[in-house]
Amino acid sequence: MKLCAPAKLTVSLRITGVRADGYHELDAEMVTLSLADELVLDEGGRGLTVEGDGGTRVGALERTEDNLVSKALAACGRRAAVRLVKRIPLGAGLGGGSADAAAILRWAGATDPALAAGLGADVPFCVVGGRAQVRGVGEDVTPLEFERRNYLLVLPPFGVDTGAVYRAWDDEPGHDGPNELAAAAVAEEPRLALWRDALGDLVGSEPRLAGSGSTWFAEGGPADAGTPDLPVLRVAGETGRLVRVRTVPAGWEGD
DSSP states (O other), X not given: OEEEEEEEEEEEEEEEEEOTTSOEEEEEEEEEEEEEEEEEEETTOOEEEEEXXXXXXXXXXXXXXXXXXXXXXXXXXXXXXXXXXXXXXXXXXXXXXXXXXXXXXXXXXXXXXXXXXXXXXXXXHHHHOSEEEEEETTTEEEEOOOOOOEEEEEEOSSOOOHHHHHHHHHHSXXXXXXXXXXXXXXXXXXXXXXXXXXXXXXXXSOOEEOTTSSOEEEEOOSSOTTOXXXXXXXXXXXXXXXXXXXXXXXXXXXX
């Protein structure tokens, strides 16, 4: 059985408070993208294998304690052997791990928001999909009318630690721009500014940061939405990927 696990894009993000337990409360618009991981399940087997597609960072995902696929299976009381084909890079701010966990939950029919939120802040939205306003620590998901949008992403060759970005925001809160984490992310990982500027030069507009990074995105670009992969982009001696994506509605299972 094959499952589609589409990425999420945080179009806007505002931090509305910090709870006593340290978790940040958000008010964000999120959309589902046509960039997706693939999970192949065998209910008669056990274990997880991970393949990277097109140079995608996969890290140490096969370690049971480090991946959300195994945690999602345990949370819904199911077992299966899973072959995970990663197209969403780790640490990119595109919710790859959350998308994978959400695919498992949908397959198992376990769509309780509280269960999803227990796996991660982005998992409840990834279970619902489409376009939504997301509040609280991710558990409050209000679907919005779907809008077709095309985006150009730049995927730098490095990830960004989400926890470190939030700690940087705590040290110096910022409330400017469509993503209030952007300044903290650049402070934590200065190379991000170079990739932002490179994408901005390419599209002629100001890019936005996807979540806590490392992906930058912009509407428009040098190719139409039918061209998913564009030539590589080189910045300061490093090579990243340009990927053209579109928003997709809830329930999308790939082309």
